[in-house]
Structures are given as structure tokens and as C-alpha cells.
Amino acid sequence: MTEHTPGKSMNRTCMRFMLICVALFCWCASPLLAAHGVQGKIKKNAFGAIAHHRDSKSFGYSYDFASRREARFAALAKCEHPKCEIAVSFNSACAALAHGPKISVTASGATGQEAQTKALRKCASAKCEVLAWACTR
Numbered sequence: 001m002t003e004h005t006p007g008k009s010m011n012r013t014c015m016r017f018m019l020i021c022v023a024l025f026c027w028c029a030s031p032l033l034a035a036h037g038v039q040g041k042i043k044k045n046a047f048g049a050i051a052h053h054r055d056s057k058s059f060g061y062s063y064d065f066a067s068r069r070e071a072r073f074a075a076l077a078k079c080e081h082p083k084c085e086i087a088v089s090f091n092s093a094c095a096a097l098a099h100g101p102k103i104s105v106t107a108s109g110a111t112g113q114e115a116q117t118k119a120l121r122k123c124a125s126a127k128c129e130v131l132a133w134a135c136t137r
Contacts, residue, residue, distance in 0.1 A: 046136035047071040049089045050097045053081035054104050059097060060084065061134040094135035100128035111135070 048063035049071040060078030065071035072086050088095045088106035095108045098119035107118030116130045 044092050047089065047091050048095065048134050048136050049075035050087050050095055050106065050132050050134065051075040051079040051084040052087040052097055052099075052104060052131070053079065053084045054099070056081045057099055057131060058084060059087075059132045061132045063134040063136050090134075090136070092136055094133065096133035097131050098123040098128045099131045100125040104131075 045066075046063070047065045047068045047070070049061065049068070051060045051072075052058070058079050058081035060075045060080070062071045062074035062078065065074060068089050068091065072089060075086065076084055087097050087104065088108070090108050093108050094110065094112045094115040095106060096112070096115035096119040097104060097106050098116075100123040102125070103123065105119055105122040107115050107122055109115035109118055112133050112135050115135075116133050119130060119133075120128055
């Protein structure tokens with residue numbers, strides 16, 4: 001005959017509850033993480049763009065649009081300056097915009113991190129900073 005220990009069943013119940021909570025959090029957070037470039041697969045035939053106004057450092061970005069035109073309009077609409085221009089458009093990829101004292105540059109990559117690294121390297125100044133990046137998901 002086995003002895004029943006209340007602490008063991010309570011520990012199992014707590015463990016199951018914690019696992020369910022973690023799974024639920026991951027399921028709920030995945031769209032938010034994907035929107036910030038933390039994602040697994042890049043969506044095929046999805047378009048994005050980054051708009052920029054150099055003097056004011058204003059920017060706007062878009063991702064996961066059905067057409068390049070829609071993505072460009074959305075990025076321009078999010079940019080806070082009336083003279084923003086499209087800096088880069090991308091399809092089924094990631095892109096980043098780096099701003100430095102003399103130039104602003106863009107780069108694309110398979111991941112958000114790769115795009116940011118390439119943009120900073122192209123900017124070629126210790127004072128460069130990534131202003132925006134986005135990935136189609």
C-alpha cells in the first residue's frame with residue numbers, strides 16, 4: 001500500500017499550472033514578439049518598408065503587407081514628418097535604418113539582427129544608431 005503525501009500532489013498541481021501558464025504566455029506573446037522582429041519564419045510574399053526624414057530623425061515602418069505599394073504608404077503614414085521619404089522597401093526579409101552624423105543607410109538581412117548589424121557597419125561611425133528595423137513575419 002502506498003502512502004499519500006499531500007505535498008507531492010500539490011507540487012504536481014502547481015507544476016502543471018505553471019506549465020499551462022508558460023504555454024499560454026508563449027501563445028499570446030508570439031504575435032507581439034514577431035512584430036518586433038523576434039520570429040522564426042519569414043513570411044513569403046509579404047512586403048515592408050521604412051520611411052525616414054533625415055533632418056528630424058523621424059521614421060515610420062511597415063511590415064506584412066500584400067503589396068509593396070501598400071507597405072510604402074503605411075510606412076509614410078507612420079512617419080511623423082511631412083517630408084519623409086521611403087528609405088527601403090523589402091519583400092520576405094528584414095531591413096534596418098541606421099542614422100549617423102553624416103549619412104543615413106539601410107541594409108537588409110535574413111533576421112532583424114543581421115539587418116541592424118549590416119546597417120551599422122555601412123554607416124561607419126561610432127555615433128551611428130539604428131533608428132528603425134522591421135521584418136515580414
